[in-house]
Every structure is written in structure tokens, then in C-alpha cells.
Amino acid sequence: MWRDADTAIGGNRDNFPSTQLSLIEAAAGEPLALERVAALYWKPVYKFIRYKFVKSNEEAKDLTQGFFASALERDFFQRFDPSKAGFRTYIRLAVERFAATRHQADTRQKRGGGVDPVALDETLDEMAGSAESPEEIFFQEWRRQLFALALDELRAECAASGRHTEWAVFEAYDLADEDRPAYSELARLHGIRESAVTNYLAWARRRLRALVTERLRGVTSGPGELREELRRLWS
Amino acid sequence: MELSDHIVRHLREVVDLPDLSGTRYELREVLGRGGLGVVYAAWDAHLERRVALKVMDAEWAGEARLIARLEHPGIVPVYEAGTLPDGRAFYAMKLVDGTRADRFLAADPPLGERLRVLERIGEALAYAHSCGVLHRDLKPQNIMVGRFGEVYVMDWAVDGVAGTPAFRAPESAVDERSDVYAFGALLAFLLPQGAPTALRAIAAKAMNTRPEERYPGVPAVLREVERFQDGLAVEAYVENPWQRVRRFSRRNEVLLWLLAAYAAIKFLLFFARAI
Secondary structure, eight states: OOGGGGGGOOOOOOGGSSSOOOHHHHHHTOOHHHHHHHHHHHHHHHHHHHHHTTTHHHHHHHHHHHHHHHHHTTTTTTTOOTTTTHHHHEEEEEEEHHHHHHHHHHHHHHHTTSSHHHHHHHHHHHHTTTOOOOOHHHHHHHHHHHHHHHHHHHHHHHHHOOOOOOOOOOOHHTOSSSSSOHHHHHHHHHHHOOHHHHHHHHHHHHHHHHHHOOOOOOOOSSSHHHHHHHHHHHH | OOOOOHHHHHHHHHHSSSSOOSSSEEEEEEEEOOOOOEEEEETTTTTTEEEEEEEEEGGGGGHHHHTTTOOTTTTTOOOEEEETTTEEEEEEEEOOOOEEHHHHHOOOOOOOOHHHHHHHHHHHHHHHHHHTTSSSOOGGEEEEEEEESEEOOOOOTTTTOOOOOOGGSSOOSSOOHHHHHHHHHHHHHHHHHOHHHHHHHHHHHHHSGGGGGSSSSSSHHHHHHHHHTTTTTTOOOOHHHHHHHHHHHHTTHHHHOOOOOHHHHHHHHHHHHHO
8 A cells, every 4th residue: 555666665664663763763873763764754855856856767766765875874863953953854955965966966977968858858747737846845745655654554553453444434534535435325334333433533533643643753853843843744 | 555635635634633522612613723732713512602722732731721720811711621532632712802913013003002912911921920831932923902902812832832933032941031032022023113212122121132131020021111101211221311301301291381381471571570
């Protein structure tokens, strides 16, 4: 579920642990914490590079890979100062610097060739109709990925605890990409009362909110930044 | 499968909604989002009236009760505080029918009215400080001016809230003087173009970057504003002799006119006798 061929290079999310680790642990080089950060930020970074620097799918993947490898090598997490900016902004600015340097080097190598015309066509096609800036796309992808990761956890949790009907009701209603089924229809389909549909949805939403909050807690520097990210996420 | 924009939008709409099942409240609409939580308009089914419901993370349950204890005409009365079925803390309060201070200024009210609003805010703030509660996020958006002139200080924050940059004191250790800073910033915000220098000086002193150079508390700022309104010199601004004379003449305008009239009559009588 929620596989994206473009960014599958980020790793199999099912392998990521459910225990939350903080940025402090990431700074200390704790691999699980670093994986958490990469799981959440891989796709936003990839999209940001693609749109900001007009890169092809492969080029953007390489740059994203390069960014995370370089971040690990160059004490990226240790240099994060929460008094200057939130972690999300810190990553975006770092990606921008990293990709800009590589982009300039590539441009020099191509001796004035500048942007790859194939990449430009591909990316421009994707960008057609999108009025958002690369920065806004970065935020939107970050938010989408945050939900996707929390949903993976919720699905795994439901499977492990035998809450199959709860998940099925939630998936059918809240994850419907088109028309949502009526509560009565869901009740009939699963042989439960309509009030149970309401309760199952309330439970799943509550759990999802808690999982999203926990995810965010692991990639923010403290309560202040967490609150600010939550406010931005829900507003 | 990718999460479409449509699904993300829906999740954002439904996942953060408070679970009010089993409570007396029915959710209506979102009124605003602050640093601490979200304020909703809700319907109190027991008393059949609209209320404002502030919903916060569970960790703020104690703070919600603390805010609920504040009783002052300038602080929105809290009807009930507790925990929702989803574990989040909430408090229900009066739904104020009025205008936010920033919008209130759009009507360009006279200086006297602006200072009256400031005084009401200061009184509420001073009361809260006397109860050991800081506001921490005082700004025009958190002030409500009611239809009948009542003024409410809203959205009392709690420990750990950073405040809003233009109204936030620079120091990291927050105390009453940090609220004094925000109060000074609010005074500066409320003043119209071309406001008297003495009032601007009061705001500047309250907003001194060094806390020890500010007024010791909100009542001291209020006293200064009162002195200005009474035509007296204020501590924050050293006048030159000409300004002193002008202020004296403004304050004693009637007396000076009487003296002038007396002198004029004496003068006329003197000449009348001489003739």
C-alpha cells in the first residue's frame, strides 16, 4: 500500500521500527532515528529537488541519495540549532544548498548546456497546472508522507491486534478516493450497527492522530516546535 | 497506492476534530487556531446556548483548570474544564460577540477609546499576574472588544508557548516583565499615527530589551498612562522646558483663561480710572 515507484529508493517503510526516537538520538548517530528522518523526508526532498532544479526522475533520486549520504557523513544532525529554525526548514535549506552546489557543478560540466531538455520536459509536464512553489510542494509532500507513515503503522497495529473490521471500515470511508460509502452501507457490509461504524471511525481517527503526533515528536526538537508543526499540519 | 490530495485533505479535516461523544457539546465550526490548541464554536445541549470550546493536548489539562480559575470582567468566563473521550483537554467558555482588537482599529477610534481598551486589558493582566498566571502570548488577535464596549483578554497561554514575534520579549526566561513587554507592544499597536510622544515613550520603556529597565509590572504602566491622561509628566519621557509649559497650559487651560480674563479686566479698569 502507498508504494510510489518514483521514490521506492527510500527503502521499504514496513521495515521501519515503531519505537519513536528523537532528533537528539539522530544527532548521536542512532541509525534507527536516522532511518526515521529519512523515511519521512525522502520523498519531500526528492520532489523539492525535482521541482526546484528541474531534474529528471533519476537525477533527482541520485541527488536525494547523495544528500542523505552527505548528511550522515557531515554531522548534519549535530549542527542543527533549534533556536534558529525548525527541523523541517533546516532540512529544506540544507537540501537547497546541497542541490544548488551540485546543480552548478553539473551545469559547468555540460559547458553551458544548463538544464537537461528531457528532464525539463518531464518536470514541466508534471508541474503543469500546479501553482505551488517548490517550498510549498516540499511541505505538502512532507505532510502526505507523515500521514502515509502513520497510516502504515495504524494498519500494522490493527492487523496485530485483530481489529480487522475497524481498519476495513476506516479504509473504506476515510481513505476513499472517490465517493464515500454511507454508514448504513458499511454497517450492512460488515454486519455491524451504524453506531459501531461511528465508533470504529472515531477510534481509528484518534489512533491516527496519536501516531502522527508521535511521528512528529521524533523529528522535532521539543514541545514548542512540535506544537508549531501540529498547528501547521492541521490548519 | 499514493495518498491523493483528496484523501490528505479529508484526513486533515476529520482526524483532528475533537471527539465530543458523551459530552453535552455538539461541534459547530472552527473559530481559530492558537499556539496551544483550537477554538471551536459548539452547542451546549444542556443549556441550549452557543459556547466556545478550546481543545488542547492532554498535557495541558492542568493549565486549562488554572485558566478556568481566573475570574475577572476582562477575562472570558470559563464554564467547564475537563478531558474529552479522545484524551484531549478542553474548556468551554462564553462565546464573545465582538471584534478582535486589530479589526477594532480599522474603524479608527479616538485616542481616548483606544486607551480605555488598553486599560481594560491591563487590569485583566494585572489580576492574572496577582493569581500567578502569565499570558505569554498577548497580541491584538487575542483581544476581543464586545459590541457594548466590553474588553476581553483571550487565549491565555501556558508554559512553553513561544509567543508571537512582534509582541514577544527577547528574553528566554519568561516572567511578568515579559508580559509587560507584550503590553507595551500592544500600546504601541493601539496608538494612532501622530500619537503624543509621551505615550510612545511609555510603550518604548515597557518594551525595553532589558527586562530590568522595563516597568516592574502592568500596574506601573497603567499609572503612567493615567498620568498622561491627567496631563502630568510621565516617568518614561523627559520633557524640555517648552513642552513642560505647553503641557502645563493644556492641563490648566481654564485656570489660565480665568487669569488672563482677570488680568485683562484689571488692565481695563486701571486705564478707566486713569481717564
